[in-house]
Amino acid sequence: MEVIVAKSAGFCFGVDRAVKSVYDNIDDKPLYTYGPIIHNLQVVEELEDKGIKVVNDIEELLNLPKGKVIIRSHGVEEKIYNYIRDNGFSIIDATCPYVKKIHRIVNDYSKKGDTIIIIGDPNHPEVIGIKGWSSSKAIIIESIEDAKKLQLPTDEHICIVAQTTLNYLKFQEIIEIFLDKGYHVDIKDTICRATRDRQEEAIQLSGRVDKMLVIGGKHSSNTRKLYQLCKNQCDNTYHIETIEDLELLVFSKNEIIGITAGASTPKNIIQEVITHVRSTE
Ligand code: SF4
Structure with a gap:
C-alpha cells in the first residue's frame, strides 16, 4: 500500500497563530474565546478542560467575570470589538491578518x-x-x-x-x-493563498489515488470544500474527523491512499490517521 500525505495538510498560518495565542495566555484567567477557537472538537474540548471558556455571543459574555477575550482567526464584526471593550473586557485579537x-x-x-x-x-x-x-x-x-x-x-x-x-x-x-x-x-x-494551495494539491492528489481521506471537523467549511473537490476526482473520498470514523473502511495492499486535512486539523490527529492506515496493511 502506498500512503501519500498532502504537504499542505493541517493547520494553516492563521489557525496556528490563533491556537498559540490561547496557549500564550492560558495562565491568565478568566480567559474566553469568542466562538470555538477552531472548528475542531478535540482541540476545543482539550482547552475547555484547561479552563478556557467558549462564549457564543455578547449576552453570554456580559454575565461572566471580567477577563480576556480571544477573537479567533475568522474575525468578528466591528461592533463586537466595541461591545467587548465597552463592557470592561480586554481583547486579544487573533484575527488572521x-x-x-x-x-x-x-x-x-x-x-x-x-x-x-x-x-x-x-x-x-x-x-x-x-x-x-x-x-x-x-x-x-x-x-x-x-x-x-x-x-x-x-x-x-x-x-x-x-x-x-x-x-x-x-x-x-x-x-x-x-x-x-x-x-x-x-x-x-x-x-487565501494557503487555501488555494491546499485545494489545488488536494485536487491533484485525489485524481491519482484509489481512496482519499479528508480529515477535519464536520463543521469546518474549508474541510467540507476540500472533501467536495476530492470527491469530484475520486469516488472513494471520505470525510473523517478521527480514526474512529475509519472503523468500517477496508484498505487493501495494492491501493494508493491519499490523505489531506483541513486548516483546523491538528498534526497529532493527522499522524494517528496515517499510523492507522499503515497498520491495516
Ligand atoms: S485566511 Fe483562513 S485559511 Fe488563510 S491563513 Fe488565515 S485562517 Fe488560515
Missing part, C-alpha cells in the same frame, strides 16, 4: 459609498464578520445563481471581496457574471 485585510478593504470602500459584494457562505462567521465592517450596502452572494439574479443600478460602484476559503474557480465564474453585466467593479481577490 488575511481576514483583517478584507475588513480594511470593506471599511475603506464602504466609506466611499461603494456597494460591497461578499462572495461566500452567509452563515459562516468569517463572512458575517466581514459584512459587519461595511458602513454602506453589503450583499452576500453564495452561488452563481445569486450572482445571475442580482440586479443593481449600472452607475453604482461595487467592490467585490471573497471569503478566504472560497473555491477559486467559483470566484472567477462569479466575477465574469458581474463584468458581463457592465457594472463598475473593483475586484479584490481575497482568497
Whole structure:
C-alpha cells in the first residue's frame, strides 16, 4: 500500500497563530474565546478542560467575570470589538491578518459609498464578520445563481471581496457574471493563498489515488470544500474527523491512499490517521 500525505495538510498560518495565542495566555484567567477557537472538537474540548471558556455571543459574555477575550482567526464584526471593550473586557485579537485585510478593504470602500459584494457562505462567521465592517450596502452572494439574479443600478460602484476559503474557480465564474453585466467593479481577490494551495494539491492528489481521506471537523467549511473537490476526482473520498470514523473502511495492499486535512486539523490527529492506515496493511 502506498500512503501519500498532502504537504499542505493541517493547520494553516492563521489557525496556528490563533491556537498559540490561547496557549500564550492560558495562565491568565478568566480567559474566553469568542466562538470555538477552531472548528475542531478535540482541540476545543482539550482547552475547555484547561479552563478556557467558549462564549457564543455578547449576552453570554456580559454575565461572566471580567477577563480576556480571544477573537479567533475568522474575525468578528466591528461592533463586537466595541461591545467587548465597552463592557470592561480586554481583547486579544487573533484575527488572521488575511481576514483583517478584507475588513480594511470593506471599511475603506464602504466609506466611499461603494456597494460591497461578499462572495461566500452567509452563515459562516468569517463572512458575517466581514459584512459587519461595511458602513454602506453589503450583499452576500453564495452561488452563481445569486450572482445571475442580482440586479443593481449600472452607475453604482461595487467592490467585490471573497471569503478566504472560497473555491477559486467559483470566484472567477462569479466575477465574469458581474463584468458581463457592465457594472463598475473593483475586484479584490481575497482568497487565501494557503487555501488555494491546499485545494489545488488536494485536487491533484485525489485524481491519482484509489481512496482519499479528508480529515477535519464536520463543521469546518474549508474541510467540507476540500472533501467536495476530492470527491469530484475520486469516488472513494471520505470525510473523517478521527480514526474512529475509519472503523468500517477496508484498505487493501495494492491501493494508493491519499490523505489531506483541513486548516483546523491538528498534526497529532493527522499522524494517528496515517499510523492507522499503515497498520491495516
Ligand atoms: S485559511 Fe488563510 S485566511 Fe483562513 S485562517 Fe488560515 S491563513 Fe488565515
